Amino acid sequence: MKTSRLLSAAALAMVISGSAVAQERSNSVPHSKFYLKAAGGYFFSVSPGQFPNVGPFPPQDLHTEFNPANAPRFLDTISRKILTGSYGEGVRGGLTFGYNINKYLAVEGTFNYFSSRKNLMTRNLTTDAGSGATRASVESYGHVNAVDFAPSLVVSPGLEKVNPYVRFGVVVPLWGRLYIETDVMQRTNAAGIPAGTVVQTDIHRKEEVKPNPTIGFQGALGVSFNVSHRFDIFVEAEYRNVPVRSKEKEITAYTETNNIVNPANGNVIAPVPGNPGRSLGDLSVAERETKYVTTLDRNSNTEINKRGAKTFYKDDNAPANDLKSYINIGGMGVNAGLKFRL
Numbered sequence: 001m002k003t004s005r006l007l008s009a010a011a012l013a014m015v016i017s018g019s020a021v022a023q024e025r026s027n028s029v030p031h032s033k034f035y036l037k038a039a040g041g042y043f044f045s046v047s048p049g050q051f052p053n054v055g056p057f058p059p060q061d062l063h064t065e066f067n068p069a070n071a072p073r074f075l076d077t078i079s080r081k082i083l084t085g086s087y088g089e090g091v092r093g094g095l096t097f098g099y100n101i102n103k104y105l106a107v108e109g110t111f112n113y114f115s116s117r118k119n120l121m122t123r124n125l126t127t128d129a130g131s132g133a134t135r136a137s138v139e140s141y142g143h144v145n146a147v148d149f150a151p152s153l154v155v156s157p158g159l160e161k162v163n164p165y166v167r168f169g170v171v172v173p174l175w176g177r178l179y180i181e182t183d184v185m186q187r188t189n190a191a192g193i194p195a196g197t198v199v200q201t202d203i204h205r206k207e208e209v210k211p212n213p214t215i216g217f218q219g220a221l222g223v224s225f226n227v228s229h230r231f232d233i234f235v236e237a238e239y240r241n242v243p244v245r246s247k248e249k250e251i252t253a254y255t256e257t258n259n260i261v262n263p264a265n266g267n268v269i270a271p272v273p274g275n276p277g278r279s280l281g282d283l284s285v286a287e288r289e290t291k292y293v294t295t296l297d298r299n300s301n302t303e304i305n306k307r308g309a310k311t312f313y314k315d316d317n318a319p320a321n322d323l324k325s326y327i328n329i330g331g332m333g334v335n336a337g338l339k340f341r342l
Contacts, residue, residue: 032342037096037108039337043240045086046332052246052325054140054180057122059083067129075126083120087144087178088240088331090116094150098339103158108167109151114329116144121180133263136186144329146176148242150218163224163232171216171242171330178209178246178327184309190272193260199272200261201309206253209246216242216330224339232339240330248319249290254280256309278309286313286320293321 051059063078070076094112101107118141126136152169184203193199222236256279258272271277280288286301287310296302300321305312313320 033100034342035098035100035339036342037098037110037234037337037339038094039096039234039335040091040093041238041333041335042091043088043114043238043331043333045089046239047088047241047328047330048084048086049326049328050082050084051119051121051142052327054122054142054182057124057138057140059122061120061123063125063127065129066126066135069129076129078127083122085119086331087116087119087142087327087329088242090114090144092333092335094335094337098154104156106154106156107151108154108169109149112148112150114144114146114148116329118143134185134187136184138182138184140180140182142178142180144176144178144327146173146329148173148176148216152218152220156224161226163226165222165224166220167222167236167238168219169217171218171240173211173214173216173242173244173329176211176244176329178211180207180209181205182207187261187263193272194269196262197260197269198263199258200266200268201256201258201277203256203309204253205251205255207249207251209249211244212247214242214244216240218330220335222335230341232341233337234339235334235336237332238335239332241328242330243326243328246292246325248292249322251280251283251288254278254283254288258308275308284313284316285318286316287311289319290322291319292324294324296321296323 053059060083061081064075065078066074067076068074092112092114094110096108096110098106098108121140121142122138124138125134127133128135149172150169152167154165154167156163156165182205184201186201187198190199218238218240220236220238222234224232224234226232257277258275260269260272261267262269293300301313301315301318302321303311303313
């Protein structure tokens, strides 16, 4: 009798307990299948290539020496190095909108902002024999800023606490620019200036290269850690391959000064009479704008003459033509972030 009473009491307790749990679950708000992720990371170059030309200057680090005793060949090559690298190295941040199809599959769409490190694209240095004084120098650095959209599929075993996953998809660049800054210094001997002086030309130029539409690929291997009812933290290794080709270029800033200087100390004596320099508004359309093409022929608007820092084209009132160049803004990186279940 006592045994039957105890069994009845235990059964009643289980029923009451089950009812309480069911009531608690019925009162809680279930998670939506939608979620948000915010992440940041750093990417490294894994497929370096040769940089594109910067105007007439090839992607090389060149040191030459000027020696007037070696007429008619005044320049001797001291060193030459091809410059290679990638614009895929840099920082990246992203905001992801996700949807769980089931516990094993999810689809995501991520908007990313990327800013690459600065790369040396060209360096030409000419020094005087004996003194080692700089006669001419050209130095250009470039970096990329870009915004892209990356739809992807996420596959995981659906574990609750520690959940590894694989993500793969495509990359669609939405906006991007290759920014190039170039500094030029050149000293020349000219008639009509005081003895013992030279004419020094200094140029600072900024360019923006716009890309053609393209598509790339991305894949990641990561793990997500559950930390609370709604939040996970995650870390992942990601690979991206995003080739980009040039479409057009525009010079957005330009300053040019021509001064008579003392070569011993670099002090400016006076601007060059009749030719003090130019600014952005003094450039022709062809000097300021470039349209990239796959082939240059006799109908292309190419350079025909050069006078000092000024370049003349077949049609100075139309954009110049140059060959297309290619860069890659992909790489291998590490991301970390927070996932919020809605």
